[in-house]
Amino acid sequence: MSLLDELKDLQQEATELIAQSETSKDLQDVKVKFLGKKGPISQLMKQMKDLxxxxxxxxxxxxNIARQNIQSQIDDRQVEIEEKELNAQLAAETIDITMPANIPTQGNVHPLTKIVNEIEDVFIGLGYSIVEGREVESDYYNFEALNLPKTHPARDMQDSFYISEEILLRTHTSPVQARTMERYxxxxxxxxxxxxxxxxxxxxxxxHSHQFNQIEGLVIDKNITMADLKGTLQYxxxxxxxxxxxxxxxxxxFPFTEPSVEVDISCFKxxxxxxxxxxxxxWIEILGAGLVHPNVLEMGGFDPEVYSGFAFGMGPDRIAMLKYGIEDIRHLYTNDLRFNTQFSTLEDDGSES
Structure with a gap:
């Protein structure tokens, strides 16, 4: 058999395999088989030296004509296969508009967020401003500016995360109060x-948790008394x-207030x-409070002979647990949807909708 006859047979075989190809991969396999460097057409070219x-x-x-012919057939068949695959995909992804819709899951506000929003709304209504501060604090603002010098035994009541000797993660939000007093x-x-x-x-x-939330309040003005504090907390x-x-x-x-009090509410259950x-x-304990200690006023730049004030601190985590009957504080931080969705029917004031 001559080389031209072999070439003719190869073209015929390639044409048949191209027509039988159903996928792009099949076509690629045909192309490699016949037009690849190790394919039979390349082998025939090596024999041309004997002619x-x-x-x-x-x-x-x-x-060259055979190569172009095979490549042209592959290109034409590729277009047919892609059109066929596209039609199959469109048919599979057709949307039946008569079918019931998939109702997306609706989120809800986290119970802790609800409580914080409620507390903020109460005090905003009383004319308070919301001030936030840094979570990584200096020892001075976290302790010393609040009447807690380095040798004060009350520091042992707050086992702290120190980053260095003078820098720590704040143990309360009171440093925000100290910094605010300086700014005034x-x-x-x-x-x-x-x-x-x-x-x-x-x-x-x-x-208990190594991380939790606090909301602290501070009022400083002339002639502030314990009666002002009690009336505010009652409201x-x-x-x-x-x-x-x-x-x-x-x-x-408390080192930063004098006198200091624990505040209880009559049991709501x-x-x-x-x-x-x-x-x-x-009775249920909900927060601590007291009149601002004269030392704290003085370190904040206020004359304790002219100004007085009160401060209070509460844990929204504890209030949320009490109000919603949550028995484990860890539920507030695990992001378990089974827990969070239990509160989807609560309005912002905590009542059932």
Whole structure:
């Protein structure tokens, strides 16, 4: 068989395989088989050296024609396959507009966010400004400017995350108050709340977390008394927990306030009779407060002979747990949708919609 006859047979075989190809991969395999460097047409070209010189130009011309013919058939078949694949894809992805729609899952506000928003709304309504600050603080603003010098034993009450000897993760949002007092330059009035995350080396259990939230408040003006503090907190308790709630103040100790008090509310579950929520005593502790210590006023640039003030601090995490009956603080931070969606029916005020 002559080389031209072999070339003719190869073209015929290629034409048949191209027509049988159903996918782009099939076509690629045909192209490699016949037009590749190791394919039979290339092998025929290597044998051209054995032909008489007068036959070589004609054979070379026929080989080039064969290559172009095979490539042209592959290109035409590729267009047909792509059109077929596109039609199949369109048919598979056809939308039946008579079918019921897929209703997307609707998100809801996290219970902790609800509580923070409620608390902020209460104090904004009383004329307070919201001030936020840095979470990485200096030892001075976190402790010393709040009447907690380095040797003060009360520092042991707040086991802290230190980054260096003078830098730590803030243990409360009180440093925001200290920095704000400095910015006011000793001139009142000051009326702020400071929400944000704080960090302490607490054990992670049902009621403690190394990270939690605080909202602290500060009021400084002339002639501020304990009566102003009590009236503010009474109004806050009624707005957050219900109009029938009452508060009581118990003497306590905080280095940055004098006098200091723990603030309890009458149990919203039993009304003060005694139950599992209030542990049978009819009252639930919700925050700490007191009149701003004269040393704190002075370090903040205010004359304690002219100005007085009160401060309070509360944990939105604890308030959310009490208000919504959440037994484990870790539920607030695990981002478990099974937990979060339980609160989808709550309005912003915490009531059922």
């Amino acid at each position: 008489p010189n007068e036959e070589k130009p004609q054979f070379g011309k026929e080989v 330059g000793g001139q009142g009035p000051v009326k702020i709340i400071c929400p944000g995350k704080v960090y302490r080396r607490d054990a992670d259990d049902a009621t 806050f308790a009624k707005r957050i927990f219900g109009e029938e709630r009452e508060i009581r103040l118990r003497p306590s100790y 039993c009304g003060g009779i005694g139950c599992n929520v209030c542990k049978g005593i009819g």
